[in-house]
Amino acid sequence: MAPRRGRVEMRRIEDRTSRQVRFSKRRSGLFKKAFELAVLCDAEVALLVFSPGGKLYEFSSVSSLESTLDRYETFMNAENVVRKLDDNGQNHDEEFALLEANSKLLEIGKRLVETNLAEMNAEELGKLEEDLCHALKWARSRKNQLMTSSLNRPQKEVVVPTTTTTTSITEAERCTDGSNDTAAEGERVWGRPPSRAALGDVDT
């Protein structure tokens, strides 16, 4: 990779300008590779890079980056649901969570009706935002739960009704969700969206 004499030190480049230059070059290289991977191998690729200066660079192999992010969220969501479901047969646990979620939802609803956006300051808005996010999470996980359990669930693999239903999700599914584990590099399977007919497509 680095055509330097001998070894390459894999640590932050100290010199500011040099770092900036290398950033540009490597970034172009990376984007090119990403593009090639997508085209040659028919993969769906999304790439986000924030420069050290905070500038955003993005690449997406499909029409919109958001659609790949949606796919990702959906993927993760499905995975979580599965994990929860075969973690145990603790259904009462589940029911309890449902009740709790419901009461929180109600609470948030009450606050919403007496909300006046124009009079709120940033802090209040922040709180509101947080609450909405929670509500969203509950609704979402409940939905996933339903969708999953309504299917004949074989043994371990959630074969989500490929594609078909996916479309109805896209718009709402996004908006950041919770739950994350793993950092770098993971791999998981989820069903088998027929090659390239899922949501995104629209090949460049």
Next chain:
Amino acid sequence: MAPRRGRVEMRRIEDRTSRQVRFSKRRSGLFKKAFELAVLCDAEVALLVFSPGGKLYEFSSVSSLESTLDRYETFMNAENVVRKLDDNGQNHDEEFALLEANSKLLEIGKRLVETNLAEMNAEELGKLEEDLCHALKWARSRKNQLMTSSLNRPQKEVVVPTTTTTTSITEAERCTDGSNDTAAEGERVWGRPPSRAALGDVDT
């Protein structure tokens, strides 16, 4: 770069197995590059790849990929706010939007209080989810608007108060999980959103 005879054809590889093998190799190469870019140049990188078979591969230079996705969402949001603001003059336009958002919020609130999660089917939940998502977007963009305009806004550049340390934002901004923004990478300024720096590259 491709050691093929002569030129590389930039189109989908037809042979299935060959495509698969190349996918693996190129993917590893890409991930490696992404890693190097992040480390050497101190950039925040997020990479999502779906194999043609639907398997997910992810890379993130920080602890959680979600956090980068959040950054992205926030960034985009801010950019939109800016665009709206210096579409400018048209403040009444803005006010109108605010009013409208408020009424929608109220509507959603009403529905929320009479919601019973346990009795909803997937479809209804989907609708609820969508509404919540919209509400969230409004709240969020309103907040961004406030935060932006409350600063001395020079001419075109929104220097948001460095979400980094001061963090009036961080907390709620990522409803994801809060707990890990300081990641392990050091200074991330996210100053200047509004710059044309999106998906250039992709030449070939």
Next chain:
DNA sequence: GGAACTATCCTTAGCCC
């Protein structure tokens, strides 16, 4: 058993001193 994916060996193309 088969499909998707990975690893290994060997070779070549492209880069940068």
Next chain:
DNA sequence: GGGGCTAAGGATAGTTC
């Protein structure tokens, strides 16, 4: 233009589900 190095292709033999 050659030396050193990396990315990547061909082929093929594992590995996992």
